[in-house]
Amino acid sequence: MNDQWPISFLTSVILLLILVSSSFAQTTISQNLIEFKHKDKIIRNLPLAELERYLTKQTLKIFEVHEKKERTYQVYSATALFDFIFGSDWRAAEEIVFICEDQFQPSIPVTKFLQYNAYFAFASADNHPFTLKNLLQNNEEVHLGPLYLVWDNLSSKELQYEGAVDMPYQIIGIELTTFSARFPAIFPPNDTSAEVQRGFLHFRKHCFACHTINGQGSGKATELNYPISVTEYIQPTYLKLWIDNPTAIRLNSKMLPLAADIPDRDQVIDEIIAYLTAMSRVKPQSKTMHIQHNNQSDDN
Numbered sequence: 001m002n003d004q005w006p007i008s009f010l011t012s013v014i015l016l017l018i019l020v021s022s023s024f025a026q027t028t029i030s031q032n033l034i035e036f037k038h039k040d041k042i043i044r045n046l047p048l049a050e051l052e053r054y055l056t057k058q059t060l061k062i063f064e065v066h067e068k069k070e071r072t073y074q075v076y077s078a079t080a081l082f083d084f085i086f087g088s089d090w091r092a093a094e095e096i097v098f099i100c101e102d103q104f105q106p107s108i109p110v111t112k113f114l115q116y117n118a119y120f121a122f123a124s125a126d127n128h129p130f131t132l133k134n135l136l137q138n139n140e141e142v143h144l145g146p147l148y149l150v151w152d153n154l155s156s157k158e159l160q161y162e163g164a165v166d167m168p169y170q171i172i173g174i175e176l177t178t179f180s181a182r183f184p185a186i187f188p189p190n191d192t193s194a195e196v197q198r199g200f201l202h203f204r205k206h207c208f209a210c211h212t213i214n215g216q217g218s219g220k221a222t223e224l225n226y227p228i229s230v231t232e233y234i235q236p237t238y239l240k241l242w243i244d245n246p247t248a249i250r251l252n253s254k255m256l257p258l259a260a261d262i263p264d265r266d267q268v269i270d271e272i273i274a275y276l277t278a279m280s281r282v283k284p285q286s287k288t289m290h291i292q293h294n295n296q297s298d299d300n
């Protein structure tokens, strides 16, 4: 009898440990921490549930572009959240980067938040779980929490045309930043054409949330420039087709086609390719990713 108790003692310790660690894991997940940064510095970590103490809940019906139908969400106003976290200074800032659990990392100019009404959804308000079926991405069923950025788009065709680019879900980090300081290696040389510069803006809006250029950007999809640019090994017609409709080249591609309804879509694709071509001349010098722009002197 006596030499048996250590075993049952051990078993109960192990059981206890398992119980404690699993409930710990559950609380960390259900805490749904959101990290807020201002220019690389963490300024606040807030559990989702705490937002309720500072912000007013609202109900918002939108045209859900991922599902191509109307959905209703429980939301907080984005400007109210930014005011609360960053103070009113954010209005004069340049860019807001959203970090998502699935590594999607869109960067949205502050001006868009001043022009249109954005909201952070945190739950459904239509007896539907807080998930959606993403028709744009292989009909994947995705969960949307902790936060999902939506726009009051029912009366704005412009917002609907943009598709899902500026609607990140699974947001776990929000960062106020200056684009050129955060991502210096993706800028085209200053002396490039207006077409390339426009292509750069389209690329930032439609591609950069998933891809990196010279190692900078989102880790969700592949690097497109270094060491060999996609413009160097994909024939132009196929590159164009790829951006227009990735599944026409690879079955089950996880890439979003460029939004179907944006104005001058064909020209937008050409300009993106012009940007990528210009970037094929702007590469880090070595594997250490030390960036040197071709048109700049060393002491810049």
Ligand code: HEC
Residues within 6 Å of the ligand: 203, 206, 207, 208, 209, 210, 211, 220, 221, 222, 224, 230, 234, 239, 242, 243, 246, 250, 252, 253, 254, 255, 256, 258, 272
């Ligand atoms: C939602 C994320 C997402 C967005 C947005 C996106 N891509 Fe992709 N892209 C991918 C993924 C994932 C792949 C990898 C292959 C696949 O799944 O099809 C890929 C592959 C590619 C490839 C092929 C690379 C190779 O070597 O085979 C090119 C070129 C490309 N993307 C360009 C673009 C451009 C240009 C844009 C903007 C118009 C863009 N992507 C927007 C996710 C994305």
